[in-house]
Amino acid sequence: MSLLEVRDLKKRFGAVEVLCGVDLTLDAGEVLAVVGDNGAGKSTLIKHISGVYRRDSGDIALGGKAVAFDSPKEARRAGIETVYQDLALADELSVGANIFLGREPVRRWLGLLPVIDRGRILQETQRLIDSIESHIPDGASTVAGLSGGQRQAVAIARALYWDAKVVILDEPTAALAVMERENVIKLSRMLAAKGVGVIYIGHNLVEILEVADRIAVMYRGRIVHVARSEETTQEELIKYMTGYSERRESAA
Amino acid sequence: MATHDANLPLGRGMKAPAATRTRHLRKWGLPVETLVLGLTLLLWVVMALTTSTFLTTNNVVNILRQVSIDSIIAFGVLFPILIRGIDLSVGSVVALSGVVCATLLTAGVPIPLAIALTLVLGVAIGSLNAFSVYRLGIPAFIITLAGLQAFRGGAFLVSDGTSVFGLPKALSAFARAEWLGIPSLFWSMLVIGVVLHFILSRTRTGRYMIAMGSNHESARRAGINIKRIVFFAYIVSSVTACIAGMLLMARMSIGSPTAGVAYELNAIAAAVVGGASLFGGRGSVLGTFIGALLFATIANAANLLGIDSFWQMVATGVLIAAVVYVDNLHKCRQSGVK
Ligand SMILES: Nc1ncnc2c1ncn2[C@@H]1O[C@H](COP(=O)(O)OP(=O)(O)OP(=O)(O)O)[C@@H](O)[C@H]1O
Numbered sequence: 001m002s003l004l005e006v007r008d009l010k011k012r013f014g015a016v017e018v019l020c021g022v023d024l025t026l027d028a029g030e031v032l033a034v035v036g037d038n039g040a041g042k043s044t045l046i047k048h049i050s051g052v053y054r055r056d057s058g059d060i061a062l063g064g065k066a067v068a069f070d071s072p073k074e075a076r077r078a079g080i081e082t083v084y085q086d087l088a089l090a091d092e093l094s095v096g097a098n099i100f101l102g103r104e105p106v107r108r109w110l111g112l113l114p115v116i117d118r119g120r121i122l123q124e125t126q127r128l129i130d131s132i133e134s135h136i137p138d139g140a141s142t143v144a145g146l147s148g149g150q151r152q153a154v155a156i157a158r159a160l161y162w163d164a165k166v167v168i169l170d171e172p173t174a175a176l177a178v179m180e181r182e183n184v185i186k187l188s189r190m191l192a193a194k195g196v197g198v199i200y201i202g203h204n205l206v207e208i209l210e211v212a213d214r215i216a217v218m219y220r221g222r223i224v225h226v227a228r229s230e231e232t233t234q235e236e237l238i239k240y241m242t243g244y245s246e247r248r249e250s251a252a
Numbered sequence: 253m254a255t256h257d258a259n260l261p262l263g264r265g266m267k268a269p270a271a272t273r274t275r276h277l278r279k280w281g282l283p284v285e286t287l288v289l290g291l292t293l294l295l296w297v298v299m300a301l302t303t304s305t306f307l308t309t310n311n312v313v314n315i316l317r318q319v320s321i322d323s324i325i326a327f328g329v330l331f332p333i334l335i336r337g338i339d340l341s342v343g344s345v346v347a348l349s350g351v352v353c354a355t356l357l358t359a360g361v362p363i364p365l366a367i368a369l370t371l372v373l374g375v376a377i378g379s380l381n382a383f384s385v386y387r388l389g390i391p392a393f394i395i396t397l398a399g400l401q402a403f404r405g406g407a408f409l410v411s412d413g414t415s416v417f418g419l420p421k422a423l424s425a426f427a428r429a430e431w432l433g434i435p436s437l438f439w440s441m442l443v444i445g446v447v448l449h450f451i452l453s454r455t456r457t458g459r460y461m462i463a464m465g466s467n468h469e470s471a472r473r474a475g476i477n478i479k480r481i482v483f484f485a486y487i488v489s490s491v492t493a494c495i496a497g498m499l500l501m502a503r504m505s506i507g508s509p510t511a512g513v514a515y516e517l518n519a520i521a522a523a524v525v526g527g528a529s530l531f532g533g534r535g536s537v538l539g540t541f542i543g544a545l546l547f548a549t550i551a552n553a554a555n556l557l558g559i560d561s562f563w564q565m566v567a568t569g570v571l572i573a574a575v576v577y578v579d580n581l582h583k584c585r586q587s588g589v590k
């Protein structure tokens with residue numbers, strides 16, 4: 001049984017059918033890359049999985065159970081963490097505050113008032129940072145001064161800490177320097193090694209072939225090809241990404 | 253759109269490689285507040301040395317009384333500012349709450365009940381502002397500007413256009429009272445300040461305000477109840493304005509519909525000079541107090557030195573511009589952008 005199963009997912013925005021029957025499976029402990037041209041529907045697909053959009057039709061099952069999330073919060077509670085393209089960290093808050101945002105541990109001050117347990121947040125954050133070796137200065141510094149790669153690491157650490165079953169990374173390396181890309185790839189593999197199912201959206205095929213176990217190619221709202229990364233090549237992927245194979249089929 | 257964002261005088265969104273440098277700067281504390289505090293202390297020293305009237309018990313107590321009411325209003329205004337909103341109605345709410353409370357009192361309503369009813373009015377006004385912002389989607393600037401007009405009008409209507417006299421003696425006695433040599437108004441400000449500081453720095457509500465102000469989208473995705481936070485911020489603002497209005501009423505022994513004119517601008521200026529960002533996410537109660545103290549000191553000093561109050565206004569304006577400029581310089585350096 002797969003960890004996550006998407007079957008015949010359809011969605012239209014007004015007159016445009018953005019997803020026209022997407023099928024996708026994700027296993028625990030694997031990195032599944034989703035590639036495709038701009039506008040192929042990758043972000044729209046993952047927003048259905050993470051509870052941002054509601055589907056018109058189709059099924060999504062998590063651990064064999066059908067799910068229909070009404071909000072990102074529900075999806076998170078079910079174990080689906082998303083690291084968005086735009087990261088969405090609160091700059092003025094510390095690294096620790098961001099990792100715990102919305103789920104702060106609380107203790108009773110003077111046995112009465114509920115206050116944030118800052119000591120625990122700091123301690124757990126420090127442990128987390130050490131475990132991912134990402135050169136984040138410390139858990140108490142604010143996110144405002146972090147580099148793109150460090151921000152990415154914070155967002156991934158958040159997923160790691162909260163025992164996610166599925167982690168979705170939408171173009172995690174889009175704005176990063178080469179060294180920082182390597183770190184994100186390392187973190188993705190680390191998540192998979194912990195048994196997390198990782199969905200990794202990207203455009204750089206060299207990087208995709210390095211990070212992924214399997215690669216799904218999206219073209220105009222459909223998954224047109226799935227291959228194990230050791231059994232495919234850049235040329236083959238590009239062929240499917242540009243719709244070459246579809247044109248050939250329809251010509252036949 | 254993109255150009256507009258690039259013009260925001262903030263470091264937000266600019267990715268900085270100089271993380272360690274930032275950390276060192278942060279260790280030295282927040283520079284604006286320190287700067288403003290230094291400026292205030294300097295002013296105190298200069299005034300103490302050059303005049304015989306400044307450092308007298310009478311005058312210091314006077315400054316403390318003035319700064320108390322200013323600070324309470326500024327603390328309140330800080331809350332909407334933190335969530336990237338604004339509340340321009342507080343000055344008028346000061347007047348409205350003063351005349352409402354005074355009218356109730358002169359009609360024979362017992363003091364505790366009159367105070368409670370006035371606070372309920374504050375909750376209602378704050379809820380109305382929050383509802384307009386959150387539900388109706390009216391920009392905070394516009395709706396509270398409308399409130400600035402409407403509540404001032406309300407204050408004149410309630411009081412029939414004149415001041416309300418004949419308050420219970422207990423109230424003016426309270427406003428004049430001192431404990432441990434410190435005026436009761438100052439104690440009131442301390443209590444409110446400590447409570448609000450506690451909320452801001454220690455509770456989830458406070459943290460969610462900062463999260464919302466610094467990145468609305470991240471707060472929403474983290475599952476934070478945005479509606480609750482918006483209501484909380486605007487209610488705090490109106491309720492503290494009501495408390496300040498009643499304290500001012502007690503101090504003047506009248507409920508005046510002309511009280512608190514332009515107080516909203518002083519309050520916002522105090523918060524900003526004290527390190528708050530009008531783009532949300534940044535600001536503190538202590539910094540706001542320091543900002544209010546600087547303005548109260550300037551006003552008092554100008555008064556003692558017989559400086560024209562017009563010059564005082566000019567000086568205050570220049571000061572606001574200078575402090576925000578220095579703050580921006582620092583932040584740009586911090587995020588590695590010129
Ligand atoms: N909320 C929306 N309303 C209308 N159209 C939308 C909406 N969101 C996405 N679309 C459209 O759906 C299509 C797929 O968009 P999507 O963002 O999923 O693409 P993508 O594969 O993630 O592309 P990219 O690689 O550029 O991130 C695009 O044509 C886009 O214009």
Ligand SMILES: [Mg+2]
Pocket residue numbers: 042043044085170
């Ligand atoms: Mg996308």
